[in-house]
Amino acid sequence: MSIHLASSSLGLQGVHYHYKGRSGVGPLDFQVNSGEFLSIVGHSGSGKSTLLGLLAGFLRPQQGQIRVGEDVIHGPHPRLTLVQQEAALFPWLSVAGNLAFGLRTLPPSEQRARVEDALRLVHLEGYGQRRVHELSGGQRQRVSLARALAVQPGLLLLDEPFSALDVQTRSQLAHELLEIWRQAGVTIIFVTHHLEEAVLLGQRVIVLREGRVALDASTSQTDVAQLRALMGEQHAPVA
Numbered sequence: 001m002s003i004h005l006a007s008s009s010l011g012l013q014g015v016h017y018h019y020k021g022r023s024g025v026g027p028l029d030f031q032v033n034s035g036e037f038l039s040i041v042g043h044s045g046s047g048k049s050t051l052l053g054l055l056a057g058f059l060r061p062q063q064g065q066i067r068v069g070e071d072v073i074h075g076p077h078p079r080l081t082l083v084q085q086e087a088a089l090f091p092w093l094s095v096a097g098n099l100a101f102g103l104r105t106l107p108p109s110e111q112r113a114r115v116e117d118a119l120r121l122v123h124l125e126g127y128g129q130r131r132v133h134e135l136s137g138g139q140r141q142r143v144s145l146a147r148a149l150a151v152q153p154g155l156l157l158l159d160e161p162f163s164a165l166d167v168q169t170r171s172q173l174a175h176e177l178l179e180i181w182r183q184a185g186v187t188i189i190f191v192t193h194h195l196e197e198a199v200l201l202g203q204r205v206i207v208l209r210e211g212r213v214a215l216d217a218s219t220s221q222t223d224v225a226q227l228r229a230l231m232g233e234q235h236a237p238v239a
């Protein structure tokens, strides 16, 4: 195996980010342990995208700090990789070309080994020479995940990675993700609207409400009904 995932911890201390008009997030204080699988849920406008922007280094906290392991982050951090809702792949490259893109500084033999390993992890062995447009939505999302894994992140940030997929593919990918996490031991932060998925996959769940942590609990001690109740009557239930 050429991919070695050494998981990273993450810590937020007194993090604030406010847009003009004072909406945004903060204060946010929580830790994610190395190797943990954390789900983050919240209604529209609760601050999920803002939090992801901060973690991915696209936004800078106006107060407080975010650490990946011992490093305070000041921008995109090499140990932290984001996988988004729609697979953002390069259509003019093959599957292998997409995976190798982030590995350009490595020797070709190392690139090939990592590409093969990553495709194996997402059950797409033999798909390296395919073009992106020849793939189904679920396969494209697998390629996206493989591309993230190939760079050997310590922490995977997953932003609604399955929401564009049909129910069956979504459930299959969710189970495969769990399998990858068990095998690879990478730290995962999984942001979703889908409460059942959050509880099924995560060891722990954070509910964001109005830019703050409304609940931070082990998924063995909470359930979907509790989360739904906590998220408030004023909002429509999330399917």
Ligand SMILES: Nc1ncnc2c1ncn2[C@@H]1O[C@H](COP(=O)(O)OP(=O)(O)OP(=O)(O)O)[C@@H](O)[C@H]1O
Binding pocket: 019, 020, 023, 024, 025, 042, 043, 044, 045, 046, 047, 048, 049, 050, 051
């Ligand atoms: N560019 C912006 N300018 C001003 N306010 C913003 C901006 N982006 C987000 N907000 C506000 O910040 C708050 C958090 O928004 P955010 O997009 O982080 O929520 P979200 O949980 O990701 O929502 P969704 O699930 O709809 O994507 C909301 O009140 C939103 O209106």
